[in-house]
Amino acid sequence: MYHLDNISQKKGNTQILRGINLNIDENSIFAILGPSGSGKTTLLNILAGIDRPTDGNFLNEDGQVEKGIMVFQDYRLFPHMTVFQNITFGLKVKKAKNSEIKQRAENIMKTMGISELINRYPDELSGGQQQRVALARALILNPKLLLMDEPFSSLDEALRIEMLDFVKELQRKFQLTIIFVTHYKTEAYMLSNKVAILINGQIMQVDAPKKLESNPQNFDVAKFLGQANFIEGSLSSDNFSSPVYSGKVNVVAEEGKLYLPFSGQLQLDQTDYPAFKGNVVEKKWMGSNLERVTIKINQETVYCDLASESVSENQVYQFYFSKLPVVF
Amino acid sequence: MYHLDNISQKKGNTQILRGINLNIDENSIFAILGPSGSGKTTLLNILAGIDRPTDGNFLNEDGQVEKGIMVFQDYRLFPHMTVFQNITFGLKVKKAKNSEIKQRAENIMKTMGISELINRYPDELSGGQQQRVALARALILNPKLLLMDEPFSSLDEALRIEMLDFVKELQRKFQLTIIFVTHYKTEAYMLSNKVAILINGQIMQVDAPKKLESNPQNFDVAKFLGQANFIEGSLSSDNFSSPVYSGKVNVVAEEGKLYLPFSGQLQLDQTDYPAFKGNVVEKKWMGSNLERVTIKINQETVYCDLASESVSENQVYQFYFSKLPVVF
Amino acid sequence: SNKSNDSKGSEMPTSYKTALKEAKGKTVTFYGYGGSDTQNRWVDDVVTPMMKEKGIKVKRVPMNIEDILKKLTNEKEANKKSGNIDVVWINGENFYTAKKLSLLSGNLDNSLIPNMKTYISGNDPDAKSDMGTKINNMEVPFGNAQLVMIGSKQMFNGDYPTSSEKLLSWAKENPGKLTYVAPPDFTGSAFIRNIIYETVGFDAINKAPATKAGVYKAIKPSLDYLNELKPYLWQEGKTYPKTSAQMDKMFADHQIAMTFSYNQMYAATQRADGKFTDDAQTFVFDKGTVGNYSYLAVPKTSDNKAAAAVLINTMLSKKAQTQRLKAKYGSSIPPYSGSKVPASITNELNGEAKENNTLTMDELSKKRVPEVSAKKIPIIEDLWKEHVLNAD
Amino acid sequence: MLFFFFSALAKSLITSFGYYPLMGMEKFSLHYYTDALNNKVFLKIFFRTFIFALFSAVMACFFGVVLAFLFKKNDNTFTKPFFKLAQLPVMLPHIFIVLALLQLLSQTGLVSSLLTKIGIIHSYNSFPLLLNDQWQIGIILTYLWKEVPFVIVSLVLVLRQMDNRYRIVSENLGATKWQTFWRVSLPLLMPAIVNAFIINFSFNFGAYEVLYLLGNQTKELLPVYIYDLYVQGDYTQLPMIMSLNLILSVFSIAFAGIVLWLSKHLPGGHTGGI
């Protein structure tokens, strides 16, 4: 178990992190998900021992500082080294045997699909290739604690999934602890069963993916997990009233906004919670057999992801909530 | 109409682009989608006049070279300038009026959510903030031809959608031509109605998003758009036989692989094309009300995205193709 | 490095004999101006081998006297009893300072330096005082220098300006053809002193108190003379050559008609070197020119006083001084007292003078005037700067 | 080593306060400083020296920057030999160029000879006085000959490391070559230029050798003024000499500080990573 104990960070006049407390299981993959500028990189830098926090500390089970190996958001490939030299840097400085170095490098380069780039210099690589080299450079070390800062952001989906699988397998095989940071929730969900939401320098929620989406703990989390409509209205005890929907709701916070995620909450099938009648004005195909449907209810616009072809444009449908809606 | 006429590029011994021909409508958004290392950046550099192709040329309707304004994949913010100075650089060198510069900068910074960063230097920004500044620096110019290289890769989903909307609006308002490059297909689909697939330095297909997904023109495209199972089997005329499925197929290419995309092809509802019976061994929640379901048929494993909760683990279901399956 | 522990410096031996014995196997350092290759050659090719025969090594260190002095004062300030400098080439103002700071050891007398006894008479004024500073056995002369003028035969038409009046009138007729090196260059400074002798005489300056006001009062006519000359100098006296080397080049190029040197054979050596032609003729002022000796001294901190004494004696020896008459060693006149100069040397000198068409030793010594007190030299230089250079 | 250095500094300082027991001077006082600062001649020389040092350093940086940019790495035919050539003067002591200039530029020098031969001038008298002249031309030429290459070398060493990524961006955003140079390349090099400038200025302000050989007596410069005092060998003047030296040093340091401080506020003052 790793303990983040009240970590705060301030740079210049900006308070970037505000008292972060977290416990991270060893031998697991832990994801930190948060919007741009929320402090993810700053936190990871502290965990890697690169930056010192203004307050708090990061200790392992034995109460000791452990420095994780980092995959940097901006790659930081050594510009004067070839791909091979970059990847084997960590092993070289550990004075591993040459034959072992070579073999491990070959393996990992194959997995990453960068075998042909072995003698290239970083400035002769594409963005995604650089990112893979950066990933390989850290993964080759099978570090006990691995820290990854948006490690897949420049990879296409197919590659990303391959990489995810590879990382998962590596974690299982070598019993690594992986803390990784991303702004891309699907990635977090796919890699980890425990996701912490970092917004504005604070940990807002730590939960399993599905729990997060279904029960965001506050408005900020809901908004960030986003792809949701927030309908303005007025609240009196647990009764909400708005042009779109008026009726019973589950009150989580007092912002007075009805939370309607694009997917998972609205459906056409009948349930106990009728939502509204609305006119489908536009459909935009989104891949994965989904369509983003734009619905007009009176003057309000609501978006909703539905299965492809389940509705037609310019028709009015009755929508239902799949469960009692939530108000923040 | 912009014409890409047989553009080829070679660097060192690597042939990066191989005779690219494309026509791009003015006043539209054109997406180039391709895997990592396929040559997207290289192509965009040529369109921006930064690199000279070894062969071919890029001309506008009048047969002239037009230099587009570029959003660089690696941002390239001027390290010695503040956010404000970076953003207004293009206007400054055009000698725009100070009051105008200030007003436009304020507007765009507000839209990008970086107003508070106005006096920061690039090395005091997070990755996503840098990307937004890079975007703002180009967008503020309302350039006739705008080239964007993975402009949203470091942004979280909520922000990305805001940015996409903003770019779309800008395009409409100022009648821009936008060519943008991405590896992230949803992004391409959301921004553009015409997507070119660039793989291995060649344009493989140019189509509307939905058409692309439903009718990939060859195995490479299919694999890239991917999130698909490719089942090995043998083909005799239009009859395919494999442990998973044997029967009639639509033959596109002769690789002899059955193409089963994770989503959109397999369903539980009955159709004219029964696929196979399989045992659901795992479900992984994917957000957006989808679950990735792992199905075992004999020894083979097939993945499939289904609506959440539509199947249960360790049960056997009958699956159907939504249309006649395709073999590459 | 040949440094010894600084517990104590060596003692000055009492006789040359003990010195010789003590010095065997030692290395003695000779510190002095290193810009004269003829002189360097003399030390390296003549003196060093002679010392080697006596079992002593010589190391010549080219260092300007102000730096040597500063080093010695530093040693003293740091309370060091021993140092690296064994023999110093020194004279005039610097000797005055060194003596005042008691940096030098004494006892350089006839018993320690036998050649002093042989060649230098005790009442030779230059053996008793160095520019007005009593020597007190702290210095031994080892070279003799006298300011000579070198004129262009062609430009002066054979009629050299042998007095300040002649110089002035020639200058008025030929504006821009004369100049002198600006002090504190030592030949330039010597020229100005020589003009003082010409205009007010040695006694006037010699008796003047060593204060700025006193000297000014005494040399006012000289300064006036120089100011009168000024507009007829090269560049109208607005600028002066900075080094004698520069002036020599101007002379060689016939840009100016006259240059100076502290070495009476200078024109000859320069001719041999291909820098001057036969056009260069040596002459002196009728009333004489400034002459002075260069001396050797031994610092108190010297580690090798015995070897130092041997070196000084060797430099003063007839053998070494005879060699020094050769052009390649600078054609330097020995510092021997007039009565004690060996005949062989006189003959050689006169022969060479004839051969090179310059002044004989006799003529020179007749036209030699003594130096002013060392203390007054900086004052004169300051006054020149104030009243001539910067006069408007 | 630093200990030696600061001890030496302390010694200068103590001496400059008039404490020099060797000459029997044992009282501390500031009067050497006040005297100097009240001395019109000294102040005039000081000001002249400052103008001179500033001018030479600015010129050196100007030509150095222009040349360094003209022969940047992206065109290879000139760059390599150019850089090698620029290294040459850096390697030679100043004294050499003095020697060569005397031979070349004195009124009877080679240039004058050449001009006379081809009939442009009548005789050496019409050749302008370039050495030991009122305007310090000889000194400035010497300094330029040494310092322009120094600026070039130190800039090229940085330029080599700096790729042209930012130049590309700038041009892509519509800047002209000139604007790019002015707004992007130059600011990025700014710290290096400032460093070279300060080094040159400090040298020009404090070194005496060249001034000693090529200066003009009526337009004396500070280092020579001090050096002449020193050579006179009058040790009672040592405290005064030290105080002048320290005034000179403190001024240079303050000037360097001001330049560095100003440079933080110039474009390029904030140097982020590249």
Next chain:
Amino acid sequence: MESKKITKLVVYLIFAVLILMPLFVIFMLAISKTWSYPSLWPKWVDWGYYFRFLFKSKEVQSSLISSLELAIGTVILTIAIAYPTAMALSYYDFKGKKLLNVLVYLPLIIPSIALLTNMDFIMIKYGLNGSFFGVVSVHTLFCLPYAVKLLYDNLILWKDKYEVASRNLGASSLQTFFKVTVPMNKNGLQGAVMMTYIVSMTQYLSTLLIGDGNYLTLSVRMFPFTTSGKYRMAAVYGITFMLVTLIPLYLIDIWVTHKGRKIA
């Protein structure tokens, strides 16, 4: 395009002439006699003179060795001090950084009369005058401003981005220094080594004063000749000086530009 090339060519030629002309004059001075107005060419030229002199003269040879000894010692000591200093200045923020930034120039600024004479006093006091270490440390002092600033110019370009990465991957500080810092900033190092070597080589007064005559380097022997107008001797030393500076530095330059590659 074409006219631009021509302009460049012209500028280049002018530059080359301006640089080479004085060097040529020095060379000619070393091998000639009787070169006075208004002749454009010396009357007497002996092409072999220089080399004969060089091989014959024990003095030149021994001073060459002294010069090299000191220069190499100085380069080592200077780099050892300058590198950490430059890294601290360019990477980290600390109290007194601004002050240090300015103080670095001090050895250059304080006139040599004040600095050296008092330095000599200190050296004498601690018995270091005449020692190798003493001379080298004084040389180092004068080299430090150049070395620190040249290294700084380069280090500031990347800051410690890559060092951080290297240490994070498990490299020790020393490994990081040799495998990352130095190769990435080899241009700065080249500049620093070059300037240090040159500055050490050209030290005159400090070598003489602190060296107590134990190190009669080329500069020490040459200086008096130059000031007293023995141009030929000075030129001979000068040429030698140039050769021993030129050759090693060009070798370094070749090594730096050819080994490895540009960093972009």
